[in-house]
Amino acid sequence: MYVLPALEQLTQRPLSLKRLNLPLANSYTKQHALTHFLKGWFDGRGVRILDGQESYRLSSFAHANCLVELGVEARLYENGEEVVVHLL
Numbered sequence: 343m344y345v346l347p348a349l350e351q352l353t354q355r356p357l358s359l360k361r362l363n364l365p366l367a368n369s370y371t372k373q374h375a376l377t378h379f380l381k382g383w384f385d386g387r388g389v390r391i392l393d394g395q396e397s398y399r400l401s402s403f404a405h406a407n408c409l410v411e412l413g414v415e416a417r418l419y420e421n422g423e424e425v426v427v428h429l430l
Contacts, residue, residue: 343379343409343428359409359428364389366410366425372417381406382427389427406430 350357367390372378381402382389391410394402411426412419419425 343411359430362427362429363424364427365422366391366419367421369421370412370419372412372419375414375417377414378410378412379428380410380412382408382410384408384427384429389425 346357346359362384364384365388367385367388370380370391380395381392383392383405384407389408389410392402392406407430409428409430411428413426
């Protein structure tokens with residue numbers, strides 16, 4: 343999310359991830375009021391935030407097929423709530 347704009351400048355061509363608004367399949371509570379990009383699994387209908395979000399937990403990287411963007415405005419995201427998803 344932070345490197346893609348730099349790669350666009352270096353390659354001088356547009357690069358982007360497909361972005362969708364999808365319902366959450368599980369609830370999630372953030373510790374801090376910051377924007378979070380979490381590893382997730384898109385199943386064609388909705389998205390599930392994966393366990394093991396810490397950077398050292400590599401198994402969640404292997405299973406993820408998207409990034410779930412949770413904005414700064416809320417800390418609690420409920421099951422069924424629509425969120426922004428970036429497909430990998």
